[in-house]
Amino acid sequence: MASAPTRVRLSDVAAAAEVSVATASKALNGTGRMTDETRDRVRQAAEALGFRPNAMARALSSQRSLTVGLITNDSYGRFTLPVMSGLSAALVDEGISVLMCNVEDDPDSARRHLDTMLDKQVDGLVVTGRRIDTALPLDLSGVTIPVVYAFTKGPDDAVTLTADDAQGAGLATEWLGSLGRGRLAHVTGPEEFAAARLRAGAFAAVAGPGAPVLHGDWSEAWGHEAVARLWAAGDGPDGIFCGSDQIARGVVDALRERGVDVPGQVSVVGFDNWQIVAAATRPPLTTVDMGLNGIGREAGRLVRALVEGEAVAPGVRRLPCRLVVRGSCGGTPPA
Amino acid sequence: MASAPTRVRLSDVAAAAEVSVATASKALNGTGRMTDETRDRVRQAAEALGFRPNAMARALSSQRSLTVGLITNDSYGRFTLPVMSGLSAALVDEGISVLMCNVEDDPDSARRHLDTMLDKQVDGLVVTGRRIDTALPLDLSGVTIPVVYAFTKGPDDAVTLTADDAQGAGLATEWLGSLGRGRLAHVTGPEEFAAARLRAGAFAAVAGPGAPVLHGDWSEAWGHEAVARLWAAGDGPDGIFCGSDQIARGVVDALRERGVDVPGQVSVVGFDNWQIVAAATRPPLTTVDMGLNGIGREAGRLVRALVEGEAVAPGVRRLPCRLVVRGSCGGTPPA
Numbered sequence: 001m002a003s004a005p006t007r008v009r010l011s012d013v014a015a016a017a018e019v020s021v022a023t024a025s026k027a028l029n030g031t032g033r034m035t036d037e038t039r040d041r042v043r044q045a046a047e048a049l050g051f052r053p054n055a056m057a058r059a060l061s062s063q064r065s066l067t068v069g070l071i072t073n074d075s076y077g078r079f080t081l082p083v084m085s086g087l088s089a090a091l092v093d094e095g096i097s098v099l100m101c102n103v104e105d106d107p108d109s110a111r112r113h114l115d116t117m118l119d120k121q122v123d124g125l126v127v128t129g130r131r132i133d134t135a136l137p138l139d140l141s142g143v144t145i146p147v148v149y150a151f152t153k154g155p156d157d158a159v160t161l162t163a164d165d166a167q168g169a170g171l172a173t174e175w176l177g178s179l180g181r182g183r184l185a186h187v188t189g190p191e192e193f194a195a196a197r198l199r200a201g202a203f204a205a206v207a208g209p210g211a212p213v214l215h216g217d218w219s220e221a222w223g224h225e226a227v228a229r230l231w232a233a234g235d236g237p238d239g240i241f242c243g244s245d246q247i248a249r250g251v252v253d254a255l256r257e258r259g260v261d262v263p264g265q266v267s268v269v270g271f272d273n274w275q276i277v278a279a280a281t282r283p284p285l286t287t288v289d290m291g292l293n294g295i296g297r298e299a300g301r302l303v304r305a306l307v308e309g310e311a312v313a314p315g316v317r318r319l320p321c322r323l324v325v326r327g328s329c330g331g332t333p334p335a
Numbered sequence: 336m337a338s339a340p341t342r343v344r345l346s347d348v349a350a351a352a353e354v355s356v357a358t359a360s361k362a363l364n365g366t367g368r369m370t371d372e373t374r375d376r377v378r379q380a381a382e383a384l385g386f387r388p389n390a391m392a393r394a395l396s397s398q399r400s401l402t403v404g405l406i407t408n409d410s411y412g413r414f415t416l417p418v419m420s421g422l423s424a425a426l427v428d429e430g431i432s433v434l435m436c437n438v439e440d441d442p443d444s445a446r447r448h449l450d451t452m453l454d455k456q457v458d459g460l461v462v463t464g465r466r467i468d469t470a471l472p473l474d475l476s477g478v479t480i481p482v483v484y485a486f487t488k489g490p491d492d493a494v495t496l497t498a499d500d501a502q503g504a505g506l507a508t509e510w511l512g513s514l515g516r517g518r519l520a521h522v523t524g525p526e527e528f529a530a531a532r533l534r535a536g537a538f539a540a541v542a543g544p545g546a547p548v549l550h551g552d553w554s555e556a557w558g559h560e561a562v563a564r565l566w567a568a569g570d571g572p573d574g575i576f577c578g579s580d581q582i583a584r585g586v587v588d589a590l591r592e593r594g595v596d597v598p599g600q601v602s603v604v605g606f607d608n609w610q611i612v613a614a615a616t617r618p619p620l621t622t623v624d625m626g627l628n629g630i631g632r633e634a635g636r637l638v639r640a641l642v643e644g645e646a647v648a649p650g651v652r653r654l655p656c657r658l659v660v661r662g663s664c665g666g667t668p669p670a
Contacts, residue, residue, distance in 0.1 A: 067451055069434075075420055077412035084437060085410055092444050097451035099404075100435040102419060109427050116402055116432035120455045220615045246615070253588075276611070280555045280581070 009051075016045040068303055069122035070100040071114065071138070074130035078274070079151055079292060083128050086296025087150075091304065096123075098300075107137040114138060118145070124303040126296075128152050132162050133194035146306030150299040151292065159306070160316045161299055163290035165195050168321030169202035172241045172269040172288050175323055177206065179331045181239030181267050184211045187226040187251060188243025189218040199243055199271065211237075218243070223250020231258065238266055239329075245270040245277040248285050252328060256282070267329035283327030290321050345386070352380040403638055404457035405435040406449065406473070409465035413609070414486055414627060418463050421631025422485075426639065431458075433635075442472040449473060453480070459638040461631075463487050467497050468529035481641030485634040486627065494641070495651045496634055498625035500530050503656030504537035507576045507604040507623050510658055512541065514666045516574030516602050519546045522561040522586060523578025524553040534578055534606065546572075553578070558585020566593065573601055574664075580605040580612040580622055587616050587663060602664035618662030625656050 014024035019042060026032030027042035045051075068091060074080040080100075088098045101117055103110035117125065124145055129136055129152030140147055140155075147158065154160040176184055184207040189196040200213045214229065216222035223242065227250075230236040242248035248270030255262050262268055262283060270278055270287035278285040298319060302312055325333040349359035354377060361367030362377035380386075403426060409415040415435075423433045436452055438445035452460065459480055464471055464487030475482055475490075482493065489495040511519055519542040524531045535548045549564065551557035558577065562585075565571040577583035583605030590597050597603055597618060605613060605622035613620040633654060637647055660668040 067455065075416060077416040081410060081412040081416075081437075088437060088439075092447070095447065097436060097448050099451070099455070100437070101432065102416075102423060102435070104423075112427070112430065113432050116434070120402065120434070246611075249615075276581075280584075 012049055013042065013046045013051045016049060017042040066094070066096040066307070067120070067122045068096055068098050068124045068126060068300070068307075069117040069120075070098055070126045070128065071103055071110075071117070071136065072100065072128045072130075073103050073105060073110075073136050074128065075102055075104070076130070079130055080128050082292035083126075083150055083296035083299065086293035086298075087126060087300040088296075089293075090297040090300025094304065096300075096304065098126075103136065103138065105137055110136065110138045114140075114143075118143070124148070124307045126150055126299045126303055127154065128299075131193060131195065132165075146303055148299045148303045148306070150295050157314045159302055159312050159314055161295050161302075162316060162318055163292070163295065164318035164320050165198035165290075166202040167318070168271065168288040168290065168323075169199035169241070170206055171321060171323045172271065173203050173206040175286070175325075175329065175331070176239035176241060176267055176269060179239070179267055179329060181237075183237045184239045184241065185230055185237040186211065186213045186241050186243070187223065187230075187247055188213070188215060189247070191215045196243055203241055207241075216247075218246060220246050220250035220253070223247040223252075224254040227251055227254035227258070231260075236260075236266070239268075240266060241269045241271075243271055245272040245274045245281075245285055245287055248287065248328070249277050249281045252281050252283070252285070262328055263330035267331075269323075269329060273324050278324075278326065281328065286326050286329040286331075287324050288321050289324050291319055295319055347384055348377065348381045348386045351384060352377040401429070401431040401642070402455070402457045403431055403433050403459045403461060403635070403642075404452040404455075405433050405461050405463065406438055406445075406452070406471065407435065407463045407465075408438050408440060408445075408471050408487075409463065410437055410439070411465070414465055415463050417627035418461075418485055418631035418634070421628035421633075422461055422635045423631075424628075425632040425635025429639065431635075431639065433461075438471065438473065440472055445471065445473045449475075449478075453478070459483070459642045461485055461634045461638055462489065463634075466528060466530065467500075481638055483634045483638045483641070485630050492649045494637055494647050494649055496630050496637075497651060497653055498627070498630065499653035499655050500533035500625075501537040502653070503606065503623040503625065503658075504534035504576070505541055506656060506658045507606065508538050508541040510621070510660075510664065510666070511574035511576060511602055511604060514574070514602055514664060516572075518572045519574045519576065520565055520572040521546065521548045521576045521578070522558060522565075522582055523548070523550060524582070526550045531578055538576055542576075551582075553581060555581050555585035555588070558582040558587075559589040562586055562589035562593070566595075571595075571601070574603075575601060576604045576606075578606050580607040580609045580616075580620055583620050583622065583663070584612050584616045587618070587620070591617070598663055598665040602666075604658075604664060608659050613659075613661065616663065621658070621660050621662070621664040621666075623656050624659050626654055630654055 011021050014021045024042050027039045072080040101113045103113045125147045128150045135153040149158050149160040186203040214226050252262050270285040273287045273289035278287050346356050349356045359377050362374045407415040436448045438448045460482045463485045470488040484493050484495040521538040549561050587597050605620040608622045608624035613622050
């Protein structure tokens with residue numbers, strides 16, 4: 001368990017010290033009017049019982065606001081801002097604010113920013129980044145407040161959230177099959193990205209080992225080049241699953257310029273549901289949505305549970321993706 | 336002046352109370368060992384002299400870290416993240432961290448987030464948003480720490496930073512002229528945006544009142560439609576200045592599909608230097624860069640000056656834009 005539940009309660013301390021719960025709270029918070037003897041007695045009782053007030057109780061009794069710090073190294077914000085938006089939404093109704101800190105890839109400045117967060121007494125941390133297989137340049141092993149990792153690599157014993165890349169890629173490939181597409185290809189990003197490997201593996205599991213998988217950059221230009229390669233030896237595939245919306249946009253533009261009709265002759269699926277790209281493509285992209293907002297919401301729920309002293313099992317949780325149907329494949333969304 | 340310089344120094348208080356500066360500092364911070372009588376004498380001297388320790392001095396004497404809060408309602412982050420990156424860069428070497436809070440358009444949650452920032456004792460605030468002519472749903476008139484507005488509307492007596500839209504539009508239009516383009520048009524966003532009006536005004540001042548100005552959405556689709564309109568009655572313009580990179584991308588794609596060569600027959604300039612759009616356009620866009628990072632850096636410099644008690648004149652400061660030359664106009668960058 002990432003955090004043991006708090007077993008000793010403030011009322012136990014109050015009973016042991018023979019004071020009211022309110023007096024016990026004030027004694028431990030260093031507030032209120034009482035004799036030094038009373039304050040010492042409460043503190044000794046707390047220590048003897050192993051009482052550790054959880055942050056939520058401390059905040060409630062001291063009337064200070066609860067805060068969760070969000071640390072990211074995604075300075076472009078492509079992945080972080082949807083996560084932040086979900087995180088804020090999950091916590092705002094509880095009166096919990098989210099403060100974000102953008103650390104660069106320099107460990108010294110990352111450490112300084114973390115110290116500021118801790119100095120400001122944030123009650124929990126959510127760490128996020130720009131890819132799921134690299135960690136931030138930041139050692140959080142000595143941090144005593146709860147930490148949840150979202151869309152970045154966390155330690156093995158941490159609570160980590162990510163999108164289910166394989167499940168999302170399966171959805172996309174099955175969608176192409178359900179539309180009668182039988183000659184499938186996958187055009188995706190560099191093989192050193194775990195996300196690209198997971199998606200390619202799921203594609204191959206559905207499309208069969210003979211279906212071509214082309215690795216390149218995460219760019220529109222690579223979409224153009226991949227179409228040139230796939231059509232070099234005559235007719236290309238009739239269904240293309242792309243590892244990102246940017247690649248898909250390049251593929252769709254390249255096919256239009258070759259006079260190949262999308263979706264009449266070829267169906268194309270993207271990945272990301274990045275509005276700015278997916279909606280502006282002609283036709284607009286059918287694509288896989290990783291639910292970054294939902295990952296942020298779940299991170300908020302989990303970090304709040306940890307702050308409240310609940311137990312949360314460590315490990316990687318993969319949240320399901322969903323398919324967003326627009327015009328680039330044909331077909332209508334399943335009911 | 337947005338903030339009067341602190342005239343009474345800690346050393347004045349120490350002299351009046353007949354203690355050392357170190358003792359005066361500890362007395363006012365509630366730290367150190369001294370008699371209640373000494374502490375009271377220092378506090379009375381501070382009150383009598385009207386001593387208000389500035390945040391910088393308070394932070395230095397109490398060893399706590401300095402922090403600037405960044406408040407935004409730009410949940411997409413398109414404008415805010417470059418500002419934040421510049422702001423952080425300006426402050427990190429001073430050991431000052433930036434904490435960002437994303438307020439939605441709901442005044443209650445905005446107020447709650449602001450309260451959290453103040454509760455966490457940030458030393459200064461930078462407020463930013465998604466357009467220059469609307470304010471955040473947040474009344475900061477009662478806030479006693481320094482505030483700088485960047486790329487959003489601030490009160491008249493505030494320190495506000497923005498890009499010089501007119502100067503940037505002038506650069507773009509003059510660049511088209513310097514390449515020998517004489518039939519110019521401007522395709523831009525909705526007229527209710529101050530940024531669109533400022534850019535259109537500067538375009539007209541250079542291109543002449545007869546040059547067409549077309550207002551529409553900030554979208555690629557509007558770029559396509561505008562080209563259809565401009566070419567409806569025969570030959571269109573030979574130079575098009577677009578109010579955003581997204582519009583410019585639509586214009587360039589529409590021209591390619593008409594068989595009009597860019598930049599051979601028509602030169603196109605964008606606005607924003609939004610990498611994801613400008614670099615992926617074929618040919619890549621020559622465009623105006625608003626220098627959002629520089630606005631962030633200047634906001635950092637000014638908020639730090641205010642926190643240190645320096646005087647900063649209120650009013651709107653317009654920072655210059657620069658032209659980024661790529662392939663969509665022809666020509667080579669001026670030396």
